[in-house]
Amino acid sequence: MIAAHADWSMVPGKRWIARAERRGDRWLAQVPRLVGDVTDLLPGLLAEGRPVALGLDLPLGVPRDWALGRAEPDFPAFLAGLVGDPGFFNVAATLDSVSPAQPFYPARGIKGMTRAAHAAALGLAGPAGLSRLCDRATALRPAGAPVFWTLGANQSGKAAIAAWRDWIAPALAADAPISLWPFAGPLHGLLAPGRAALAEVYPAEALRQLGLKLAGSKRMQAPRRVLAEALRAAMARLRVDPSPALADLIADGFGADATGEDRMDCVLGLLALIAVLDGAQPDHIPDDPWIRRWEGWVLGQTEMPRTGYAISG
Known part of the structure; x- marks a missing residue:
């Protein structure tokens, strides 16, 4: 192996x-x-x-609140479909450009650049909806950045764009x-x-x-x-x-x-x-259909976050 x-x-x-x-x-x-x-x-x-x-x-993976209503059955199917949708990976320069079809933001630091405004532009109820369950803080570590956020040292959106677009989706x-x-x-x-x-x-x-x-x-x-x-x-x-x-x-x-x-x-x-x-750390996957179909999880993580989701259906 x-x-x-x-x-x-x-x-x-x-x-x-x-x-x-x-x-x-x-x-x-x-x-x-x-x-x-x-x-x-x-x-x-x-x-x-x-x-x-x-x-x-x-x-x-992507946050469940954003994935609600998607036609695809799961994240891998969604990702495969992005090969025909290159505009999805364009990072929005302004909030006016943000939409569910172009969710990555911001291209640079500007006035009004907040996660609450980003969430509102995506039609989400609040900034918590930008995060997957595995991105949220646990008792042992701080929160990670939301998937679609692309600014700052703690962001992971640009790495997602580079990998999803250039080789995983294809x-x-x-x-x-x-x-x-x-x-x-x-x-x-x-x-x-x-x-x-x-x-x-x-x-x-x-x-x-x-x-x-x-x-x-x-x-x-x-x-x-x-x-x-x-x-x-x-x-x-x-x-x-x-x-x-x-x-x-x-x-x-x-x-x-x-x-x-x-x-x-x-x-x-x-x-x-x-x-x-080798079994020294468990292959833990929470029993949550949204995690198993859309959000994903961090390998080896066993701790659940301090706060959960209001939406669980």
Whole structure:
């Protein structure tokens, strides 16, 4: 089996992927590399005909309040249909341009740019309707940004646009051998020779799941270097052996350049993915039809948010 995790970005130079191969009851993890041409990503992972589990640091799903009334049966079907609707991915410059058919906003910081105004432009009852259940704050972590929001350091909308538009939607439309977790079912049931199972995995959530704590900003090399010993211990618990190059990179705090945080994130995501594959972390999917059909979930997350949904039908 092959496990991989890609730390995604709108910027190609910040798209890194870490890969590991199962060998007996252990894994051998390689040093992260740039993703490169996105059209080569899936063919490269599937070239050997083995089952592939691919974690992605980007949203796989849309909020239920926005999905109400959609004709498609679920998120994968909706995503496949976007191949014929390129305008969907245009980021609205003003609130007047926002609509259910063009939900991403804002293109830049302007007056009146609030999530409440964004929600109103989409016909939602309030800003909470912009968020999926898995985006909301839990007792253990703060809230993530809404899927369609595209401004600020905490946004994930631009990564969603880049991945959905450029390779995931085309792959689904072409009936490529891929499945999206949790929409197609539990992760282990999606693993088959020559097929890839894609799952949403967040490095910040992975850090918590692995029992690790970063003493400082992940953008700085020094805190990443301090984390090295605990990270190696987590790898040992999961029976993951780093290649010599990866061991050196971890000891060095993933490098001194600006992409060091991206390399660390894809390794954290890879370990969280392996934890679920090997049963160290549960493959938890809440028993909620909206999550299973439209919203999706974060792999390995077991905590429910502090606040739920008014709409549950």
